Every structure is written in C-alpha cells, then in structure tokens.
Amino acid sequence: MxxxxxxxxxxxxxxxxxxxxxxxxxxxxxxxxxxxxARGLGTSGAESTLGLLADPLTRDVLWFTTWLAAASxxxxxxxALPASYVLGRYAFPGRSLVLALVTVPFVLPxxxxxxxxxxxxxxxxxxxxIAILIAHAFFNVAVVVRIVGTFWAGLDxxxxxAAATLGAGPWQRLxxxxxxxxxxxxxxxxxxxxxxxxxxxxVIAILGGPGxxxxxxxxxxxxxxxxxxxxxxxLSLVQLACVALTVTVATHLERRxxxxxxxxxxxxxxxxxxxxxxxxxVAGSLGALGLFxxxxxxxxxxxxxxTGQGHGFEAYRALTHPTSSLLVTPxxxxxxxIAYASVATAIALTIGGLAAFALAGAQRNRVFDGMLMxxxxxxxxxxxxxxxxxxxxxxxxxxxxxxxxxxxxxxxxIPFVVRIVAPTLRAIDDRQRxxxxxxxxxxxxxxxxxxxxxxxxxxxxxxxxxxxxxxxxFGATVFLARPDHPTLPVAIFRFLGRxxxxxxxxxxxxxxILMVVTATSxxxxxxxxxxxxxxx
Amino acid sequence: xxxxxxxxxxxxxxxxxxxxxxxxxxxxxxxxxGASGSGKSTLLRVVAGLHRPDAGRVxxxxxxxxxxxxxxxxxxxxxxxHALFPHRDVAGNVAFGLRMRGDxxxxxxxxxxxxxxxxxxxxxxxxxxxxxxxxxxxxxxxxRALAPEPRVLLLDEPLGSLDRPLRERLLxxxxxxxxxxxxxxxxxxxxxxxxxxxGDRVALMRDGRIAQLGTPDELxxxxxxxxxxxxxGQSVRDGRALRPEAISVRRTGxxxxxxxxxxxxxxxGPSVRLVVRLDGGGTLAAAVTxxxxxxxxxxxxxxxxxxxxxxxx
Numbered sequence: 001m002x003x004x005x006x007x008x009x010x011x012x013x014x015x016x017x018x019x020x021x022x023x024x025x026x027x028x029x030x031x032x033x034x035x036x037x038a039r040g041l042g043t044s045g046a047e048s049t050l051g052l053l054a055d056p057l058t059r060d061v062l063w064f065t066t067w068l069a070a071a072s073x074x075x076x077x078x079x080a081l082p083a084s085y086v087l088g089r090y091a092f093p094g095r096s097l098v099l100a101l102v103t104v105p106f107v108l109p110x111x112x113x114x115x116x117x118x119x120x121x122x123x124x125x126x127x128x129x130i131a132i133l134i135a136h137a138f139f140n141v142a143v144v145v146r147i148v149g150t151f152w153a154g155l156d157x158x159x160x161x162a163a164a165t166l167g168a169g170p171w172q173r174l175x176x177x178x179x180x181x182x183x184x185x186x187x188x189x190x191x192x193x194x195x196x197x198x199x200x201x202x203v204i205a206i207l208g209g210p211g212x213x214x215x216x217x218x219x220x221x222x223x224x225x226x227x228x229x230x231x232x233x234x235l236s237l238v239q240l241a242c243v244a245l246t247v248t249v250a251t252h253l254e255r256r257x258x259x260x261x262x263x264x265x266x267x268x269x270x271x272x273x274x275x276x277x278x279x280x281x282v283a284g285s286l287g288a289l290g291l292f293x294x295x296x297x298x299x300x301x302x303x304x305x306x307t308g309q310g311h312g313f314e315a316y317r318a319l320t321h322p323t324s325s326l327l328v329t330p331x332x333x334x335x336x337x338i339a340y341a342s343v344a345t346a347i348a349l350t351i352g353g354l355a356a357f358a359l360a361g362a363q364r365n366r367v368f369d370g371m372l373m374x375x376x377x378x379x380x381x382x383x384x385x386x387x388x389x390x391x392x393x394x395x396x397x398x399x400x401x402x403x404x405x406x407x408x409x410x411x412x413x414i415p416f417v418v419r420i421v422a423p424t425l426r427a428i429d430d431r432q433r434x435x436x437x438x439x440x441x442x443x444x445x446x447x448x449x450x451x452x453x454x455x456x457x458x459x460x461x462x463x464x465x466x467x468x469x470x471x472x473x474f475g476a477t478v479f480l481a482r483p484d485h486p487t488l489p490v491a492i493f494r495f496l497g498r499x500x501x502x503x504x505x506x507x508x509x510x511x512x513i514l515m516v517v518t519a520t521s522x523x524x525x526x527x528x529x530x531x532x533x534x535x536x
Numbered sequence: 537x538x539x540x541x542x543x544x545x546x547x548x549x550x551x552x553x554x555x556x557x558x559x560x561x562x563x564x565x566x567x568x569x570g571a572s573g574s575g576k577s578t579l580l581r582v583v584a585g586l587h588r589p590d591a592g593r594v595x596x597x598x599x600x601x602x603x604x605x606x607x608x609x610x611x612x613x614x615x616x617x618h619a620l621f622p623h624r625d626v627a628g629n630v631a632f633g634l635r636m637r638g639d640x641x642x643x644x645x646x647x648x649x650x651x652x653x654x655x656x657x658x659x660x661x662x663x664x665x666x667x668x669x670x671x672x673x674x675x676x677x678x679x680r681a682l683a684p685e686p687r688v689l690l691l692d693e694p695l696g697s698l699d700r701p702l703r704e705r706l707l708x709x710x711x712x713x714x715x716x717x718x719x720x721x722x723x724x725x726x727x728x729x730x731x732x733x734x735g736d737r738v739a740l741m742r743d744g745r746i747a748q749l750g751t752p753d754e755l756x757x758x759x760x761x762x763x764x765x766x767x768x769g770q771s772v773r774d775g776r777a778l779r780p781e782a783i784s785v786r787r788t789g790x791x792x793x794x795x796x797x798x799x800x801x802x803x804x805g806p807s808v809r810l811v812v813r814l815d816g817g818g819t820l821a822a823a824v825t826x827x828x829x830x831x832x833x834x835x836x837x838x839x840x841x842x843x844x845x846x847x848x849x
Contacts, residue, residue, distance in 0.1 A: 429619055
C-alpha cells in the first residue's frame with residue numbers, strides 16, 4: 001500500500017508541476033488578454049481593425065517604440081561595458097557587493113526612477129526621448145553588467161594568452177578572441193534590455209510628455225483616457241506580437257548562453273589589478289558607474305527634504321497625517337504595499353517554483369517555457385486593464401477582492417522567479433539524483449532531499465526579487481488598487497498629480513522609503529546568493 | 537546471482553549494448569574492460585535501472601528487475617566523478633541510503649563510523665565534501681554506496697579521474713576491501729591493470745558485445761581473436777598472437793646477422809617494452825626485464841618461446 005502511494009505521487013507530480021502554473025496562467029493571464037482582444041475586435045468589423053493597423057498614427061507609435069527601445073539598448077550596453085570588463089577580469093575587495101549594488105536600480109520602482117531623473121536633469125531635458133533613454137540605461141545597466149560581467153569572468157584567460165603568443169596585439173585579441181567569445185552573453189543581454197525598454201511604462205508616462213507615446217503608453221491612453229477599447233485592443237495585439245517575437249529571440253539567445261561547458265571557475269580567471277593603470281581602470285569604471293547610478297538616487301533623497309523654506313523633514317512628518325491626495329494617510333499606503341507584496345511573493349514563489357521544477361525536469365517543453373516567459377514582456381498595463389474588463393461580472397467579479405492586486409503583482413514577478421530557480425535546478429548533476437535513487441530514494445524523496453535543499457538558496461533570492469518587483473509594480477496595480485488601499489507607487493503618482501511643494505516633497509519622501517525597502521530586500525537576499533544564480 | 541540476459545540498449549539509432557549476456561556469481565568481482573564507446577557504462581546503467589534496455593532482461597537473485605525502479609533494486613553505484621551530494625557533509629552522504637531505508641539515528645551513526653573506518657577515513661564525519669581531495673571523495677563515494685549493503689555493487693571507472701600514484705594505492709585498497717567484505721561487484725574500466733588486478737573474471741567488451749570472458753590468466757594466455765590480443769598489447773603475426781614476455785631479444789655484434797632493429801624502448805617500472813621492426817616486415821612487441829636491455833636503434837636477434845604463441849585465426 002505504501003509502495004502504491006509512492007508510485008502515485010511519482011506519477012501525480014508532473015501533473016501538479018505543470019498543471020498548477022498552467023491553470024494559474026490560463027486563468028489570470030491568457031483569459032484577461034483574450035478578453036481584451038475579443039472585446040476590442042468584437043465591437044467593430046475587421047475593416048476598421050485593418051484601418052487602425054494601417055493608420056499612420058499607429059505606425060508612428062510603433063516606429064517610435066522600436067526606435068526608442070533600440071537606442072536604449074545601445075546606450076545601456078555602452079554604459080555597462082567598462083564595468084562589465086572590470087568585473088569580468090579583476091578580483092578586488094567588494095566585488096560581490098558591487099554586483100549586488102548595481103542590481104538595486106533594476107528592481108527600483110519605475111516611478112522612483114522617473115522621479116529621480118525629473119529631479120536631476122536640467123530644465124528642458126527632463127521631458128522627452130533623451131530623458132527616457134538615460135532612465136532606461138539607468139534601469140537596465142544591471143542586466144548587462146550581470147550577464148556579461150559574470151560570463152566574462154568565466155572566460156578562460158588562456159585563450160587570449162594563446163592569441164598573444166601567436167602574435168595578436170591587445171586590440172586584435174579583443175576583436176578576434178574576446179568579443180566573439182562574449183557574443184552569446186552580449187546578444188542575450190541586449191535582447192532582454194530591448195524587451196524591457198519596449199514595454200516600459202512608468203518612465204515614459206512621467207518623462208515622456210505629450211507627443212512621445214509608445215505602444216504601452218498609447219494602450220493606457222486609449223483604454224483609460226479615451227475609453228476606446230477597440231483601439232486599445234488593436235494596439236495590444238501589435239504589442240503582443242512584438243513581445244512574443246522578442247521573447248522568442250531572447251530565450252533562443254539565452255539558451256546558447258547556457259552552453260557553458262568550457263567556462264572556468266571565477267577564481268581561476270579573476271586577477272587582482274597589479275599596475276597603477278589597472279587600478280585606475282578599475283576605480284575609474286566603477287566610480288563612473290557609481291556616479292551614474294548614485295546621483296539620481298541621491299537627488300531623490302535631497303528632493304524629499306525640500307520644504308517651503310530650505311530643507312527639513314516636513315514631508316516625512318506629514319506622512320502620518322491625512323492628505324487631500326489620498327483617502328488614507330500615506331503611512332497606510334506603506335503598510336498596504338508591504339502586505340500586498342508579501343502575499344504576491346508567496347503566490348509567485350509557489351507558482352514560479354513549481355514551474356521551475358517542471359521546466360528543469362526531464363520532459364522539457366519549449367511551448368511551456370515560452371508561455372512562462374511571456375508575462376515578462378507582456379505589458380503590465382494590458383494586464384491591469386485586462387483584469388478590469390475580464391473579472392467584472394457574476395462569480396468572476398474580483399475587482400474588489402483583496403487578493404486581486406497581489407495576484408497581478410505575482411504575475412509580473414513569476415518569470416523572474418522561474419529564471420532564478422530553474423537554472424539552479426538544471427545545474428544539478430543528474431548523477432546526484434541517480435545516486436540518491438540507487439540509495440533507495442523514490443522520486444518524491446529525491447526532490448525533497450536533493451533538488452529542494454540545493455534550490456533553497458535560489459528560492460530565497462527569488463523571494464527577495466519577487467518582493468521588490470511586487471513592491472514597485474505600477475502599470476497593472478494602478479488599475480486595480482482601490483482608492484482606500486493604495487500602494488506606494490500609486491500614492492507617489494497621486495501626489496505628483498497634485499499642486500504644491502508639500503505634495504511633491506511627499507512624493508519624493510515616499511519614493512525614498514520605497515527605495516530603502518526595495519534595496520534592503522535585495523541586499524539581504526544577495527547575501528544568500530554569493531554563489532552565482534542565474535543572471536539577476 | 538546477477539544475470540544479464542540478451543540485453544540490447546540503444547541511444548537513438550546508435551547501439552550501445554548489443555544482445556549481451558553476462559552472469560556474476562555471488563561474491564564474485566567481474567571487471568568489464570573496454571575502450572571508451574564500447575558500451576560498458578551503458579551496461580552498468582541498464583543494471584542499475586537508469587537506462588531502460590530495448591531488449592533482454594536483468595535478473596537479480598532470480599527476480600526479473602524490469603518493473604523495479606532504481607530505488608528499489610538494492611544495487612549500489614559508484615560514479616566516475618563521485619557525484620557526492622554537495623549540500624551534505626561526509627556523514628550526510630554516507631548516511632543517505634541508511635536514512636532512506638529508515639534506520640534509527642543510532643544505528644546510522646554507528647554504521648557511518650564503521651564504513652569510514654573501512655575506507656580509511658575515520659573521523660571524517662563532519663567534513664564538507666568540498667574540502668576533500670579526489671581520493672578522499674572517491675572513498676566517501678564508495679562508503680556511501682556500500683552503506684545500505686547493496687546486493688550488487690556497480691563501479692563506473694571509479695579511479696578514472698585520479699592521478700596514477702593515487703590510483704595504484706586505491707587499487708590495492710579496493711582489492712583488500714572487496715576480499716574483506718566479500719562483495720558481489722561489476723566493475724567497469726578502460727585500464728587493463730585495474731581490470732586484471734581486481735577482477736575474478738574479466739569481460740572484454742567491444743562494440744556493445746563481450747568479445748571474451750574469462751580469468752585474467754585465461755584472457756592473457758588464450759585471447760579469443762586478433763582484436764583481443766591487440767587490445768591486450770600482444771603482437772599478432774600470421775594469425776598467431778605472441779605474448780610479449782615469450783619474446784626474448786638480444787643485442788647483436790656488428791658482424792652478426794640480425795632479425796631487426798629496435799624502434800622504441802619504453803620503461804614500465806621493472807620491465808621495458810620494446811618494439812622491434814623486423815627486416816622481413818612488420819613489428820613485434822616484447823617485454824624484457826633484463827638489467828641490460830637493448831635501446832632504440834640497436835640491431836637485435838629475436839627468439840620466441842612457442843609456449844607463448846597462440847593461434848587466433
């Protein structure tokens with residue numbers, strides 16, 4: 001009887017690992033998106049859809065979005081390369097701390113980043129494409145530094161040394177040896193940055209201004225401002241197609257990255273900077289990156305301290321008092337945010353963790369893989385909007401349900417959880433599972449004894465990321481958070497829409513708090529993640 | 537005790553094990569000797585239940601193992617690069633199989649100590665496996681596999697990743713240990729010294745089949761065909777295999793007629809392996825233990841002891 005039950009759990013497991021995430025995604029991801037599309041297209045004929053697609057305005061928006069994303073990618077890679085080189089070649093005290101710190105901007109709420117650049121850019125530059133490009137680079141530098149830098153740190157020094165003994169100079173070595181070897185990491189990083197830039201919302205909503213509208217912002221405008229569901233649905237379709245294409249390219253490139261058989265352990269590759277020139281290079285590259293990432297954040301802190309006459313903590317003191325901008329005190333928004341993000345983290349870990357197990361299992365499935373990655377690129381705005389129109393009647397009226405915000409935040413976080421946990425599970429030597437089985441462990445026991453303990457660290461890191469991402473989620477939450485239960489980013493957005501220096505200062509003060517909580521959660525989990533875990 | 541019956545195993549279109557049958561008696565150590573790609577590791581994986589054979593069956597103690605999953609076969613496996621559990625210490629690794637079968641903590645502790653003693657690592661319980669040397673890891677892997685008292689122990693090139701002096705020392709230890717605990721084992725290797733040193737019988741494997749099965753002496757004295765003879769390092773001339781130690785080689789003076797010239801002379805411990813290019817065409821391999829031996833370039837006469845010649849078709 002015991003044996004029967006065991007073999008049953010063995011067979012039931014794939015059903016759970018595949019079934020639960022699939023059901024969750026089908027109901028909370030596919031269903032809302034198809035509702036948007038169906039409702040949008042259903043209200044009018046195919047003719048007007050084609051007309052909208054051919055509309056020069058649509059073309060303009062698509063062109064601007066693509067152009068902006070491409071330029072953001074180029075700028076991000078350019079800004080990140082010097083630091084990637086330094087992290088990939090040199091060992092120095094605080095190296096892992098640097099890797100952790102560059103990650104902080106990546107998980108910062110878009111609203112905070114946008115505020116930072118509003119504060120720091122000179123008048124006239126703070127709105128428009130230049131501001132957006134710089135903000136995107138600020139955000140995504142971590143993606144490039146972490147993918148390229150850690151990949152670089154695994155490249156055998158001896159290939160370049162061999163080239164040198166064959167007569168290649170420094171530039172020839174870079175051109176003919178190092179860059180070709182780095183190509184998989186560079187292209188994978190670029191594809192991911194392109195994806196994030198293509199679907200960016202908060203940054204463009206705040207820094208864009210009129211006339212600079214991307215697909216994502218235009219979907220929001222059509223759906224919320226003009227309430228033109230048809231146009232929003234058509235634009236959503238265009239966006240989905242672009243995202244699906246980019247995700248396909250990105251996962252393909254990343255899979256090439258996973259072929260790292262020839263990579264060396266880092267401690268074999270990294271060297272302490274020896275000459276004065278090398279030390280200057282390390283200090284200069286990291287210093288420049290530090291300024292680029294640190295100044296905007298410092299300016300957010302400075303702005304939060306601005307009062308009517310000079311500087312002070314007025315804005316912070318006001319956080320516990322009622323305000324005309326919100327139905328509750330800002331303090332409530334903080335508590336709300338943390339509660340929502342905690343629940344979202346639990347959901348994302350459960351669903352994402354199961355999915356990671358399924359993906360790392362023997363029966364790998366490309367379609368499932370792609371489907372799990374789609375929320376990564378699917379616009380948060382579409383998701384929020386889809387929830388509003390899909391879950392609005394009968395038993396499916398969840399708009400007021402307290403769990404709806406955590407669910408939508410978890411959707412945004414799930415791809416990150418999968419991407420952190422799955423590589424660790426895949427990296428487990430299959431022979432360890434075989435060894436455990438031969439020592440008498442049944443399949444369920446193998447998972448508990450081998451996979452779970454080894455993945456525990458990755459799960460902890462994933463929890464930190466899921467928490468930070470949920471905390472800062474704006475595009476979808478803005479649709480769903482009820483006025484009496486705002487989250488921090490939503491509250492910041494509301495304060496910004498109000499006149500008066502105190503309102504602005506309070507927005508910045510909340511941004512500082514959001515920043516501190518986010519950075520803390522990331523730095524805490526990075527302490528677990530000293531071993532390399534995926535790329536974020 | 538262990539019977540492999542007409543097993544065929546494929547990877548896609550490639551046949552790794554081809555209609556192979558092999559019996560291992562209780563308490564016997566059979567070594568499987570073969571070049572890489574000969575299918576010997578696949579054979580182990582089939583016995584362990586990690587690879588499903590396309591045909592044939594594996595029988596252990598009279599019971600067909602077809603429907604028995606790896607974790608209920610009672611078969612131990614020592615992997616080539618150990619596959620220790622990185623998240624557990626030495627004791628945790630050795631105790632794993634005992635915990636799986638539900639032993640009490642007291643019994644587990646005692647048995648772990650006993651096994652570490654047996655493999656020569658007393659007191660290593662609390663060590664992290666990452667801090668162990670290659671040889672120590674191999675000993676832990678062996679203790680881990682032996683702990684739950686498997687009915688058959690499988691070893692897949694267990695010494696393959698170690699350097700030569702260490703390999704030789706562990707080889708002696710393994711020999712002693714196998715005798716001491718009377719284990720039934722199937723041991724896979726590409727190293728002739730390991731196979732001949734440890735095996736009660738040696739199965740020489742080639743292209744997924746057993747080319748010859750017998751005691752080390754039988755294989756050496758009566759290779760079943762030219763391929764086996766060449767694999768073992770014997771010369772083959774005119775359908776006959778010549779054992780290197782049956783060939784004696786003597787340096788000649790300038791005027792004396794000679795049979796050929798020494799092409800190479802390589803020392804292996806106490807003996808020197810000579811390759812002689814014969815004037816009449818072809819080469820001969822000889823092993824000499826004389827204190828004064830010919831060197832490369834010497835002209836030599838060759839004598840062959842007919843006792844060391846066997847017809848191999």
